Amino acid sequence: MRVASQLPPAKSVAVNPTQEELREWVERMPNSQRTEFDNWNVTAEVTARSAGSTFVVTDDPGPISKQTMPRSEYSDVVRRQEEYIRDKDMILVEGYIGPENSPLKRATRVFIERSNANIPAMQQQLYYPKDADWREDDALTVIYTPNCPAEGYPDGRLVTIDLDNWVTRVFSIDYFGESKMGGLRMWMEWCFQQGALAMHSGAKLIPTDSGDKVCLIIGLSGTGKTTTTFTRQNGSLPVQDDIVALVEGGEVFSTENGCFAKTFGLDPKYEPTIYGALASPAGWLENVAVDENGGVDFYDDSYTANGRGTFSLAAIEHYDPRKLGKADFLLILNRNENIAPAVAKMSSVEQAVAYFMLGETKGTSAGGKAEAGKNLRVPGTNPFFLGHEYLQGNRLADLINSMDYDFGVYVLNTGRVGGTEDVEGSKKVEIPHSSAIVKAIAEGRIEWEADSEFGYLVATNVPDFDDPELLQPRRLYESQGRLEEYERLVTALKEDRREYMRNHAGLRPEILEALQ
Incomplete structure (x- = not known):
């Protein structure tokens, strides 16, 4: 198995903070708002995936169907991100993709600026928990800098996928979906190499x-x-x-170990399980319409129709994976x-x-x-x-x-x-x-x-x-x-x-x- 890259040095690193600690940091974010459900909604600047700004790192683009970036250019990208992180407070969340008995279980982690604490808070709900067998060298790694500029790239944003080292890097994007898919996209490629089909x-x-x-x-x-x-x-x-x-x-x-649900039009009559999980203190919301009093309107798409939310499987009745x-x-x-x-x-x-x-x-x-x-x-x-x-x-x-x-x-x-x-x-x-x-x-x-x-x-x-x-x-x-x-x-x-x-x-x- 190829070895994952080491994490770059930072001013400080909070390793696997609790959900309560993450809520405290989210409360300090200028674009966060407490809702009527006593949970938090964050209004992100980016409202959807940035496919046009995503590149696979390779000097051999033949086997790849997506746009690519040569390694010479990628070296500059890595240097820029590591220099940026050096004086930043960061959060590290570690876990697994896949439950304990899966032959396709893989260690994973996200390393992200503390200023965007809602993203690791949401990601933590989706990872299966770290155990004593978790190994850094096996980890699919997402290094995420939502506020690091990406001049010269489409829309001023950048996502790079380095499959040789199992590292995804994200620049100038504050949308949670890039964290979630950053790990899963690499896992999909790894699964295909094992003879499976990730769907x-x-x-x-x-x-x-x-x-x-x-x-x-x-x-x-x-x-x-x-x-x-x-x-x-x-x-x-x-x-x-x-x-x-x-x-x-x-x-x-x-x-x-959790769900990332679209919230526009969410109706407790037709989707009571999702509604109940997101309309609770444990749910996280992103880009959902919330008024000045914390009232949530899942039918208001004036900002975006791509409002989202996460919750853990533990919050709902579910079948054992x-x-x-x-x-x-x-x-x-x-x-x-x-x-x-x-x-x-x-x-x-x-x-x-x-x-x-x-x-x-x-x-x-x-x-x-x-x-x-x-x-x-x-x-x-x-x-x-x-x-x-x-x-x-x-x-x-x-x-x-x-x-x-x-x-x-x-x-x-x-x-x-x-x-x-x-x-x-x-x-x-x-x-x-x-x-x-x-x-x-x-x-x-x-x-x-x-x-x-x-x-x-x-x-x-x-x-x-x-x-x-x-x-x-x-x-x-x-x-x-x-x-x-x-x-x-x-x-x-x-x-x-x-x-x-x-x-x-x-x-x-x-x-x-x-x-x-």
Whole structure:
């Protein structure tokens, strides 16, 4: 195993402070505010990931799909950051990615300026705790200087990923997501090297009469991944809300000891678990609207719709991540707005991988202004994979084929059917609709038929689902006299998908052929 870099010297270092100590430092931050829940919200200057300012450090960019930085330039970046840290008060938080029994457990740490104490406070909730076996030399390291200038780089910000030494460095960004993904992105690469596939996925366990079912949920931020993970079916319990690893034979391993939830539109009626955890003294909030009296408004997006919060798994009822076992089915979330059904079942492994590679959705504020409202395709719905995208697809095919049981893959539309909100007659797929679908998939109670246009299976009956036009969009368009529009959309989408998939040289031909 390659050795992690030593931490640079600083004026002072607070090592693994308590949550209470971190709250005291956060209280001194000029952009922090105590809320009605007796917790803290911090209004960060940066409101989303800085993908355009992120570089992989290498002198051999061939195997990397993201933008790169040569080591000669990186040496100057390291020197600049270490000089900056020398007279700063810092915080060091150490822990693990992965629970104690995971073969993919990896030591990790974040080293960050004390002036931004909310970031290590939130990160501490997501790490599994350090133990006597924790080794500095094995640690995935994030060196984080939110206030160190990054002149000459996009938006005056910089993130560097040094995979040779397992170090991510962050400059001039005060958004917590860069701390969280700083470690997880390196862990994903390491997992791939171990033969696994790290997935941008939630996980939950759903009890049924035929036994417990482990459900994986992948989707871009803002498509409903966390919501789908936490909605209850038959008393289901969440295990993980963001990143898991799938290994040969179908076993799944979780990563984080807490959750990082999107807060815009958070409603205790539909998401009581998340709401209860964040509306408590132990929750942390970031970029949420808070008035001068501490009142929280989860529907106010005047600053950003990408408000966030963290809480530990200990704050909620959850299933023990150490007992997760094998995955039974995978949900691919797609916030579509026209002809995608509320649920489609993939008819083959190759078709499942093809739709995994399409990674379709409508972008949200989580990806920044460049993505919000735009139609996106992100293979595996995983913007953090650093290698060439076709490798994800081929690896998933191998892993599914290694399973000695029927592993179902489904695409769920969490958006609308028939057009955008301003199109008369269009319909929204509501949270109760998606929940009924997930329950019926787990119980094996959906009736299916082949779709003549796309070759996947569409539902003819879902228990407790009251709108067949959401299940079969052709019906909606036909009933509204819009059948020609539907057929035009089908033709255009099929050709667009085929053209997009041709860009993934290296993807196995049978996967490309599975798209009708």
